[in-house]
Amino acid sequence: MPIRLLPPEVAGKIAAGEVVERPASVVKELVENSIDAGASEIRVEIREGGRRLIRVTDSGCGIPAEELPLAFARHATSKLATAADLDQITTLGFRGEALASIAAVSQVTILSCPRQQETGHLLRVEGGQVVRQESHASPPGTLVAVENLFYNVPVRLKFLRQPQTETGHIHDVVAHCALGYPRIRFGLFAEDRQIFQSAGNGSLHDVLVTIYGLEVAERMLEIVADGERAEEEAAISSTPTTFGYAGMPAIHRADRTYMSFFVNRRWVQDRSLVHAVEQAYHTLLPVGRHPTAVIMLDLNPGDVDVNVHPTKREVKFRDSRAVYSCVQRAVRHTLLAHTPAPGTIRSPQTWPAPEWERRQTLVAAGQQVHTPHQLAMEMFRTADLGEGLQAIGPVRLPLLRVIGQLGQTYVIAEGPQGMYLIDQHAAHERILYEQMVASISKQHTTSQQLLAPLILDLDPMLAGVLADSLPLLDRAGFLIEPFGGASYLLRAVPSILAVPDIRTALVDILEMLRQDDDPLTARSEERLIAAVCKRAAIKAGQSLSLDEMQQLVRQLEQCESPRTCPHGRPTVAHFSVEQLEKEFGRR
Ligand code: ADP
Ligand code: MG
Numbered sequence: 001m002p003i004r005l006l007p008p009e010v011a012g013k014i015a016a017g018e019v020v021e022r023p024a025s026v027v028k029e030l031v032e033n034s035i036d037a038g039a040s041e042i043r044v045e046i047r048e049g050g051r052r053l054i055r056v057t058d059s060g061c062g063i064p065a066e067e068l069p070l071a072f073a074r075h076a077t078s079k080l081a082t083a084a085d086l087d088q089i090t091t092l093g094f095r096g097e098a099l100a101s102i103a104a105v106s107q108v109t110i111l112s113c114p115r116q117q118e119t120g121h122l123l124r125v126e127g128g129q130v131v132r133q134e135s136h137a138s139p140p141g142t143l144v145a146v147e148n149l150f151y152n153v154p155v156r157l158k159f160l161r162q163p164q165t166e167t168g169h170i171h172d173v174v175a176h177c178a179l180g181y182p183r184i185r186f187g188l189f190a191e192d193r194q195i196f197q198s199a200g201n202g203s204l205h206d207v208l209v210t211i212y213g214l215e216v217a218e219r220m221l222e223i224v225a226d227g228e229r230a231e232e233e234a235a236i237s238s239t240p241t242t243f244g245y246a247g248m249p250a251i252h253r254a255d256r257t258y259m260s261f262f263v264n265r266r267w268v269q270d271r272s273l274v275h276a277v278e279q280a281y282h283t284l285l286p287v288g289r290h291p292t293a294v295i296m297l298d299l300n301p302g303d304v305d306v307n308v309h310p311t312k313r314e315v316k317f318r319d320s321r322a323v324y325s326c327v328q329r330a331v332r333h334t335l336l337a338h339t340p341a342p343g344t345i346r347s348p349q350t351w352p353a354p355e356w357e358r359r360q361t362l363v364a365a366g367q368q369v370h371t372p373h374q375l376a377m378e379m380f381r382t383a384d385l386g387e388g389l390q391a392i393g394p395v396r397l398p399l400l401r402v403i404g405q406l407g408q409t410y411v412i413a414e415g416p417q418g419m420y421l422i423d424q425h426a427a428h429e430r431i432l433y434e435q436m437v438a439s440i441s442k443q444h445t446t447s448q449q450l451l452a453p454l455i456l457d458l459d460p461m462l463a464g465v466l467a468d469s470l471p472l473l474d475r476a477g478f479l480i481e482p483f484g485g486a487s488y489l490l491r492a493v494p495s496i497l498a499v500p501d502i503r504t505a506l507v508d509i510l511e512m513l514r515q516d517d518d519p520l521t522a523r524s525e526e527r528l529i530a531a532v533c534k535r536a537a538i539k540a541g542q543s544l545s546l547d548e549m550q551q552l553v554r555q556l557e558q559c560e561s562p563r564t565c566p567h568g569r570p571t572v573a574h575f576s577v578e579q580l581e582k583e584f585g586r587r
Contacts, residue, residue: 162464
């Protein structure tokens with residue numbers, strides 16, 4: 001084909017693809033416009049996860065009638081005039097692309113009335129073309145309604161998740177805007193039901209309570225700057241001011257989504273900031289767990305470039321190293337002000353029990369292992385002996401002797417370097433997880449047929465999760481068939497999941513999966529397996545016979561990563577010989 005210029009509507013759709021990925025991107029752009037317009041109240045209404053309708057109403061400055069058509073032109077903005085302005089951006093928008101992009105892939109109606117004007121003006125744009133324009137009664141402010149998003153982009157429609165999932169992303173956007181702007185009252189309504197409301201009273205902590213709940217919010221520590229340092233840094237203009245909240249180490253999470261970063265109030269995604277915060281928590285969290293934090297950075301607009309990506313979710317700092325260390329130090333300082341310094345690792349001591357010594361000598365002599373006793377010693381040899389209480393990592397367990405059960409929750413055992421408490425549920429989860437991963441990779445999962453198929457009537461959100469995960473569930477050993485609407489027929493489950501209440505078990509599993517939904521990646525198999533194992537594992541509160549406990553401990557010893565459950569929590573707590581001696585005043 002010869003080279004030729006694309007017709008404007010094709011070029012428009014291509015450009016729109018960069019800005020409008022999913023309904024939540026539309027909400028983000030519209031709400032940002034409302035914030036830039038100085039609104040004190042912003043209301044977002046959606047239908048069918050935003051695909052059918054997104055309506056954003058604000059109490060901002062409004063748009064004069066004669067400028068309305070221009071607002072939809074590409075590269076039309078009131079927020080900058082010259083290229084030099086790009087270096088001093090103080091508004092959320094500036095590219096003049098959002099309305100044009102949204103209008104290229106949906107049907108948009110805008111109704112706006114500037115504050116001092118009597119009557120408003122309405123404009124309707126379909127597929128980028130103005131189809132209606134008239135004077136129209138309106139309260140001061142602006143209303144933008146986006147209908148039938150992607151009606152003319154079938155590939156994008158195909159990629160959309162279930163409405164409930166998209167609603168979740170929209171909720172995320174609105175919640176983060178509320179964190180960035182505690183003075184603005186944000187409301188979010190899905191199908192006329194209120195699903196989010198911030199007070200707009202200026203208190204960041206109140207927004208935290210709304211989003212995370214009182215229990216978590218109360219365990220978020222306000223970031224306190226290190227006084228002396230702050231003064232030194234204030235002298236250097238490119239160093240940001242850091243404020244916000246850092247969660248106590250106790251409220252750690254399985255993934256990184258509970259860390260949010262704001263640069264001059266803009267919610268951004270930045271790996272190096274994530275890393276800075278994780279470094280600040282170093283040794284305070286169990287391995288594989290992540291902190292909760294809301295980090296606000298204020299810095300001179302000239303020291304940060306937000307014009308990196310059309311969605312403006314990424315930024316470039318002029319002095320990224322200064323920013324990194326400033327964040328890390330502020331968070332660390334806050335944590336240490338509230339947490340005792342972690343103990344230092346001492347070289348571990350072993351029991352004076354002759355049995356251990358004898359075993360060690362035997363192994364050192366390089367004996368062949370044949371008998372179960374010798375096999376046990378072989379395992380003892382491969383166990384790491386140079387490990388203190390702190391270093392809980394993906395290392396093998398030493399050979400353990402089961403002593404009994406504690407509170408129907410923990411197995412007490414003795415090992416060469418002291419006492420071990422094993423969380424029976426976490427340990428069993430780990431064992432099942434490794435077994436299931438192995439059998440799926442060898443493609444011989446075993447399923448258990450149900451006596452009678454079970455009809456599952458799910459709520460739409462969970463039905464969506466199920467529909468999205470069917471191939472995965474199938475590989476894991478579930479046999480599930482669609483049964484019309486949000487109903488499904490469950491015929492078989494993985495054998496390990498032969499638990500009494502299968503219905504609740506499956507709902508639990510779907511709820512665990514719901515948290516994981518990047519539209520561009522498949523649902524991850526590991527997460528499904530982890531969810532199944534969590535449900536199938538023995539629970540706390542279940543009493544175990546000595547035999548069962550021994551079996552559990554033997555199987556745990558054989559795991560690749562026996563120290564943590566598939567969700568990253570520890571399976572084993574170790575009380576070293578030294579610790580015990582100290583407790584009893586023997587040292
Ligand atoms: P940008 O925000 O990058 O300037 P947009 O396409 O999002 O580009 O918006 C174009 C222009 O329309 C804005 O610069 C602003 O002047 C005007 N505008 C959009 N939404 C609103 C609103 N809710 N209230 C007032 N003005 C608005
Ligand atoms: Mg904008």
